[in-house]
Amino acid sequence: MRNISLLSILLLSTLATPQKMYACSCMGYQDQEQQNIASYTSADVVIQGSVISEEEKGHSIIYTVSVEKTWKGQADAYIEVETSNNSAACGILIPTNESMVIFLNRYDNSYHTGLCSGTVPATSEKLITWLSNYNDSTEVEVQPKVDCSPYICNNGDQHPSCTKEGHQIQYIVNPCKFSDNEKEEVQVEDNTFEDVSSSHPNAKAINFVRNEGIVKGYDDGTYRPNQTINRAEFIKIIIASNFTQEAIDNCESEDLFSDVHQSDWFADYVCIGKNDNVISGYDDGSFGPEKPVNFAEAAKIVVNAFTIHTNPEDQKLSVWWKPYVFALSRIGGLPPSFTDPNQLLTRGEMAEIIFRVMTGM
Structure with a gap:
């Protein structure tokens, strides 16, 4: 009752006397x-x-x-x-x-x-x-801001990056391939693993990375698409997608990370990653090879490895992962299953990111 009375007094006093000055009065x-x-x-x-x-x-x-x-x-x-x-x-x-x-x-x-x-x-x-x-x-996750700048092709053609309603168009292939009325589809041979059915949401992407020789799967013929992937496995696959085997084999560095040794199977990939500023490790000097990689970490590694453009304005943000997640979002590089930067990445989602980046840039 006290709250109603206070509001009534305020309203009545305003009606009773013309006010030349007013002040903000909040409800108690x-x-x-x-x-x-x-x-x-x-x-x-x-x-x-x-x-x-x-x-x-x-x-x-x-x-x-x-x-x-x-x-x-x-x-x-x-x-x-x-x-x-x-x-x-x-x-x-x-x-x-x-x-x-x-x-x-x-x-x-x-x-x-x-x-x-x-x-x-x-x-x-x-x-x-x-x-x-x-x-x-x-609680609702923050959606990355959409960049609606048009795609500009070498021949001057422009293609929209957003619908009229402001929703981003996620091209599966470079939109410039649609110029001159020549639409191209990304053809992926159906050469799947035993545990990846055609109905799996990442099936096409998994077939792509297998056909490209990026992944081989396990000895038992499986891929295990829903299994999480650790940082050592992820950096190996991303580096192998961007560098020649000769460059990887010849990488030399005596200063890797405190938990990475020259004898480790992934050492050469970490070496390339560190030398080319793809990875920087943690503040304590470690790399954490056995730790599962999350979307935030994966986005940074992919953006750095594939030299994907980041918005300078995003670099000013206080949250370190936003420039990389936003950069992937702008080129349609995020899989539909992405909901949270702390979400652990599965092997299927890893394939989806690589497929989208390599066929859509």
Whole structure:
């Protein structure tokens, strides 16, 4: 009842007397739990992210936010957030390069936040814990920002990279091959492994890497597509896809990693990878050859090995894996099964990435 009375007083006082000055007045709550629930349920989108730029337009400030986590709704890697430039109108000043939890309402085709929305610095551990517990089952992964720059061919032809709705077109082959009305299909011979059926989502990619001599499978005739792959196996396959065997055999380095020795079967591949800045290892000087590789690590290795272009603006982001995951996304190099940069890579997904990169660049 106290909350309703406060709101009624505010509304009546506004109607009774013409106001020349006004101030932002937020609803009062009995406790923090009640406020968190109200902020969350009234928001269309709840994100955690950092402001990377701001622009003042009329009576508004437009913040460009790099999204680190999405607690409710859906958000791109970058999102524009609008607020009033006047605190009396409930505008909120958001500091640059400081992680914030931002509660957003969507109207007029844009996202808005304000002093009463619940937006606070992400240093509020109680709020982070509350969001994790309250919304654990509906958390949504951040979708990489789509680059809709057209593909430009050597003959001057241009091909769209996005649909009219802004969804990225994932070409299986280089779109320039569609020039002059000559459409080409990537033909892959059906030469599969015993445990890879034609219905497997990565079957075509697995056949491709086998036909190209990139993988041989196991001695029992299987490929084990759903098995995770470790860092030693992954670097071996990626390096073998990009370098001649002679270059690999002749690689010399006395400074590999603390856990990689010259006698290891994968040492020559690690040598090439380190010398050509494909890999850098961990801060403690180790490589972790037996550790399962995740999508973030795989994206960095693939982008470096295949010299895939990264957006300079992405390099400014505080999250190390984003430039590499975004670069793969822009060329359609991510398999449909990708959901999380920490997701462990399977052998089937590894084949899918190689297939997409080698046939679609």
